[in-house]
Amino acid sequence: MPATPRRRFLRSSGLALLALATRDVWLGAQRLLGLVRPRLPDDPPWKVQQVLKQLFGDRPVQEGQGHVQLDVPTVAADGRVVPVMIESDVPMTADRYVKGIHILVDNNPDIHLAEFRLTPEIGQAFVSTRIKMRMTSPVRAIIETSDGALWGAAADVRVTVNGCG
Amino acid sequence: MGVAEVTRRLEVGAARVLVPTTIRRGDVIDVRALVEHPMATGLFRDPDGHSIPAHFINDVSVTYGDREVAHFVWTSGISRDPFVEFPLRADREASLAFTWKDNTGGVYTQQVAIRFAAQ
Numbered sequence: 001m002p003a004t005p006r007r008r009f010l011r012s013s014g015l016a017l018l019a020l021a022t023r024d025v026w027l028g029a030q031r032l033l034g035l036v037r038p039r040l041p042d043d044p045p046w047k048v049q050q051v052l053k054q055l056f057g058d059r060p061v062q063e064g065q066g067h068v069q070l071d072v073p074t075v076a077a078d079g080r081v082v083p084v085m086i087e088s089d090v091p092m093t094a095d096r097y098v099k100g101i102h103i104l105v106d107n108n109p110d111i112h113l114a115e116f117r118l119t120p121e122i123g124q125a126f127v128s129t130r131i132k133m134r135m136t137s138p139v140r141a142i143i144e145t146s147d148g149a150l151w152g153a154a155a156d157v158r159v160t161v162n163g164c165g
Numbered sequence: 166m167g168v169a170e171v172t173r174r175l176e177v178g179a180a181r182v183l184v185p186t187t188i189r190r191g192d193v194i195d196v197r198a199l200v201e202h203p204m205a206t207g208l209f210r211d212p213d214g215h216s217i218p219a220h221f222i223n224d225v226s227v228t229y230g231d232r233e234v235a236h237f238v239w240t241s242g243i244s245r246d247p248f249v250e251f252p253l254r255a256d257r258e259a260s261l262a263f264t265w266k267d268n269t270g271g272v273y274t275q276q277v278a279i280r281f282a283a284q
Contacts, residue, residue: 081245092254103242110240113242115237115238116237116251117238118234119232119235121229121234121253121254122251122253123252123254127249127250129243129244129248131242131243132204132241164242
């Protein structure tokens with residue numbers, strides 16, 4: 001069996017290490033600059049699952065399909081006023097439309113914060129409002145279409161001032 | 166001018182509904198509505214240590230003409246002086262009426278007329 005030439009081994013492992021290091025530095029820099037939100041755990045916590053079960057029964061909430069766009073700040077200086085915008089690309093036609101938009105905040109005393117029930121006369125599925133947040137927490141937006149499908153999106157919001165008491 | 170005069174007093178129930186000044190038939194317009202309300206969670210205390218009772222709007226109804234086009238169910242998690250913005254397809258000339266109801270029985274209303282600009 002021919003031994004791997006030492007020179008070639010050193011060169012390839014060196015390159016691999018360099019690639020790893022560059023990637024880490026790049027990711028670290030992105031996070032420092034606030035370009036990338038920290039990734040959320042895939043499953044919502046138990047208390048949130050309970051609320052979802054109460055609201056929607058056993059219907060699954062589909063994530064990451066791009067039907068819900070949630071716009072919240074990465075860092076909210078004041079937890080008393082956190083702007084939230086939710087938009088969906090589901091058209092508001094008479095036979096299929098967005099029936100409801102729900103806002104859930106994992107670490108608030110009241111997890112199911114608001115529900116916006118819409119009709120096709122709205123013309124476009126969009127809602128903007130301002131909410132209170134007790135502490136740093138994921139904010140979840142869930143839309144329910146008239147045929148019963150559920151689509152969700154979530155984002156972490158860092159809160160520095162408690163807005164709930 | 167004293168401090169009391171500078172600090173704006175909260176006038177519970179004073180509401181504004183804003184729609185664009187020029188609307189053409191069939192436009193999807195932006196509707197913005199704000200009502201002055203403390204939205205007290207019941208978890209805060211006043212400076213003397215007495216707990217401030219919960220007082221918040223939990224039900225909002227939007228009617229366009231004679232039909233309800235949107236209905237919101239809120240909790241005290243909505244910020245003080247709750248503001249909401251959403252689109253509306255302006256397909257008829259009618260009044261757009263908001264009714265806010267709070268957990269202590271308060272009912273606040275405001276309406277604005279949707280009128281089309283002369284062609």
